[in-house]
Amino acid sequence: MQEKTTNSKFLQKLRGLPRWARLSLKIMSGVFLFTILAYMGLAFYVNTHKKEILASITQKINENINGKFTAESMEPTFLQGFPRVSLRIKNAVLKDSLWTSHKNTLLQAEDFNISINVLAFLHGTLEIKKIDISDATIHLFVAENGYSNSAIFKSKQEKEASGESSSFAEIKAFELHNVTFISNNLKGKKLFNFSIDDLKGRLDYDSEGWKAAIKLEASAQSLAFNTQHGSFIKDKKLNGKLDIAYNEKAETIVFEPNDLEIGDDTFNIGGKFNIGKSNSDFSLHIKADKILWKNASNLLSNNISRQLNRFDLEKPIDVTCDIVGDLNAAGDPLFLVKAAIKNNRLHIPDGIIDKCSFDGVFTNEFVKGKGFDDPNSVVKLMDFKGEYKEIPFVMDSAIINDFSKPIASGVFKSKFPLEKLGNAVDKELLVFSKGNADVEFHFKADIVDFEITKPFVSGLVKIEKGDIRYVPRNLSFKNTNVALNFTEKDLFISNIRLQSGRSIVNMEGSIKNFLNLYYTEPEKLVLNWKVTSPQLYMGEFLGFLGNRKTRQPALKTQKSNVNDKLNFLFEKSNVALTVQVDKFYYKKFTATNVKAAILLSESGITIQNAIVNHAGGQVTLNGSIEQGKAKNHFSMKANVANVAIEKFFYAFNDFDMQSLTSKNLKGYLTANSSISGNITNDGNLVTNSMNGTVGFTLRKGALIGFEPIKSAGKFAFPFRDLDNITFSNLKGGFNIKGEKITIEPMQINSSVLNMDIAGVYSFGKGTNIALDVPLRNPKNDKDITDKEQLEERRNRGIVLHLLASDGDDGKIKIRLVSKKKRNEEVN
Structure with a gap:
């Protein structure tokens, strides 16, 4: 009763409408009813003629390709594509015409769904509006001779020449689900492999080609521009939108700049690909704001990341990367990476650089035209500033080139209080307490495992008013000035002023072939010194007599560092001194106008042609001291000419004689002696250790x-x-x-x-x-x-x-x- 009342009211309202409204409503209802009936009829037809329709679709697709499309079966899915008819094709396979020679199937899909135009289909034309592929593999293959299985798709010229129309010209949408996409280019040695979880795209056509808006969820298994070097973004998730434009005449695909999530970071990526037969160039521009160094490094191929992972920056950095190349060319494309680092903390193999700032550039084309490879790769660092163990420095420019045999070069500058070296140099080797250092030199060095080896430097190192203590021999120097002048091969040392206690020493020296021998055969290094002194108290330098104190050895897990190399240099190198001293003091012995040639080596001290004025006469000396743990063996040949014997005996503590002393003697002694014996590290003669011969003449002598x-x-x-x-x-x-x-x-x-x-x-x-x-x-x-x-x-x-x-x-x-x-x- 209620339904009748409701229907009656509805009919009364319809009768109340204007005539034109009632007529329009009837027409719309008729059209709708006709569409439903037609769709149901089409559905009935499709469902009863599945084999015929599949054969027709297969035929139409094959007419538009240079190859073969096959499918196992087809099922309609009417509601999915309404008002279009959707067809679900099972186990679809798409092969190019040369498949039998290379065996790489372009498409193999368990589900290949297409939506067709109903009206066109009723007129006998198959127009595909949407493609939906699931559980499939798409494999683009380029053979070593340049042939690609993408040639399965006929070009516009081929279609125009044959008078064919494309079944794909009006595709408006496409989707991929659980699809593996592989692009294997044997000619260019490139391998792209993506696992596509979900991809949805829409196509719009114009006179130039088409434009696509795509939403992507995928992961990269391989993005190798050179399969010998490994993959970029390996095993990283990809999530974002892509806007792609295809120009059919120019044969280009352009990716408009868009944000794409790769792993945990967002990149803005744009690019261009030429896909014509005569031109396969491509370019990509990638930009990342605020990305961590490790994250960026781990996105690169192994040959680059394994080097970059030796370093780290604690704060995020801004990076841009341009990749330019040819998809069909063997080897790497051009890489140009730029980074801006401001007030960061850089970890290097030997420590940490604080307050680090620089503009960095990496490219694998250092010299134009010489290829894109490791030998032609370079890192440029501009306006590099930082502090290494509180020592500030700046490098206006620094370069590391030739990654197959890396070479570093640049200009290093630094000014700092000398005591800051205490943070870098082992306190068991050298201790700095006062003074200033000023360093500026050009350097060039080989790099092995990112450790500098065999550097060649030229420049100047100045130390002013420094207090330095050499710990292994317990030698202290006050108010010390040093100037180190490095040439490409040799080291010149000048303007040295050392003050140890009451002794004042001025020195100039050189080491020939310094840098080469320092890293290869330090035991062959010879430091040639010219030493002058207004007064020298030998007792203040007795540290040279004893053995060096041994530093605690570094842990086996630690690599050799600067301290180890310095310590080895001090221990193994030889020192040749030409000495001239105005006044010489050692215990009771005094002398003037001392001249000598002295060689200091790992084993001891050698004295040649030493001449001293002593006690009114002259003493000449040749000999050596062999260093031991508790005592040191000496061997001397001395000529004494016309010295006052009482002063001579007094100077040498009466040679330990108790009955005959300097108080009992007068006269002028001339003697020749050849004596050996032992002295302690304190410079005292070991009792009863002397052996040798003495011949003498005493003039005007007296026994008092x-x-x-x-x-x-x-x-x-x-x-x-x-x-x-x-x-x-x-x-x-x-x-x-x-x-x-x-x-x-x-x-x-x-x-x-x-x-x-x-x-x-x-x-x-x-x-x-x-x-x-x-x-x-x-x-x-x-x-x-x-x-x-x-x-x-x-x-x-x-x-x-x-x-x-x-x-x-x-x-x-x-x-x-x-x-x-x-x-x-x-x-």
Whole structure:
């Protein structure tokens, strides 16, 4: 009853409408009803003629391609494409005409859905409006000879020549679901492989071609522009929109700039591809704002990322990248990458650079026309600023080129307080406390595993008013100035002023072939020094006598660093010094106008042609010191000319003799000696360690207050002056062996007495010296000048035979014995 009432009201409202409205409504209802009936009729027809329709579709597609399209079956899906008819084709396969030769199938899809134009279909024409492909593989293949299976699609000229129309000309939409897209270009050695989760696109046509708006969700399995170097964006998710335009006449596909998510970052990407037979060039422009270094590096091919991953920047950076190439050309395309880094923190293999800023450029075409490869690759860093371990520096420009054998070059500048070096140099090697450093040099260096090797530098390093301590030898230098001038091969060192305690040393030096030997054979390095000093206190440099203190070895996991190389250089290199010192002091020894050639090596010290003015005379010296752990062995040949013997003995601490000291001697000594022995690291002579020979001449000599002579002669020569015994000319020789000195037979002619002496003097026990003393007073013969007559008269009269030997109190005692007994004891 209610329904009748409702229908009655509806009919009353219709009757109330104007006549034209009622007529229009009837026409629309008729058209709708006709469409429904027609669609149902078409559906019935399609459903009852599936095989015929599939054959027709297959025929139409094959007419528009240079190849073959096949399908297993077809099912209509009417509601999916209403008001069009949608056809679901199962197991569709699309092969080009040369498939049998290369076996790469262009399309293999489990579901190949198409939407067709109903009216056109009723008139016998197949117009596909939409394609939907699922669970499929699309494989574009380019053979080594340049042939591509994309040639399956007839060109516009081919269609016009044959009078054919395209079934695909009016495709308005397309979708891909779970599709693998592969583009394998054997000619260009390029491999693109994408897993497409979902792709939806719409096409608009114009007189020039078509434009497509695409939404993409996919992942990249491979984007290899050179399969030998690996893939870009490997295993990264892709998500975004693409606006693509195809120009049929120009045969180009243009990607308008659009944001695309790659992995966790967003990139703005645009590009252009030429797809004609005569032109396959392409270009891509990629821009990323605020991307982390590691994220950017991990998007690149392995040959680039494995190098870049040795570095890292903590803050995001701005990067642009242009890729230009030929899809059919073998090898890499051109890469041009630009980055702007501001106030960042750069991690490098040897540490961290703080406050880092620079503009960087990478390209694999350093020299135009020489190809796009590692040997022609370069990184340019402009206006590079930063702080390495608190040491500020700037490089106006720096270049790393030839990635097959990388070479770094540039200009390095830095000014900083010298104590900042304490952060970079091991405190167990060098300690800096005061002063300033000014560095500017050009450098060029090989890079192996991104470690600088064999650098060649030219420039200047200045150190002013620096306090430096060399820890392994405990040597300290105050108020030090140094200028290091590097040429391409050699190192020149000038303007050095060292102050250690009271010593002041000025130095100039050079090292020939420095940089080459430093990295290959540091033990062959020779530092040639010219050393001058107004005053030098040798005790302040005794650190050179002992062995260097060994630094704690680096952990095995650590690579060799600058500290290790410096330490090895100090330990292994040789130093050749030409020395000139105005005043020289060492304990009691003083000298003036010292000149010497000294060689310092790993094993010890060699002294050549040393000449010193000492005690009114001159001493020349040649010798060496071999360094040991607790003591050092020396070997010396010395010539002493006309030195005051009392000063000479005093300077050398009386050679450790207890009975005969500098207070007992006067005269001028000339001597030749060849002596070896041991000295401690403190510069003291090791007791009883000397061995060698000494030959001497004493002019105008005197023995003053020598107690053993006085005690023996006060009874034998009571009226002679035993406090001051003078010698006109005394010659002799000693043979030193440990604590004992063998006195070669020696004739002594003095103012008090004449004496023949021979035997052994011992610093410990074992003194046994034979003395023959004529009692005749030498004054009686003072007027005789004939040597033979003097020798004849010398032993006239009584001759005492004495023996000097150890006493019970440790002092030397002289006693009268028979000549026979004396000779027996001495021998």
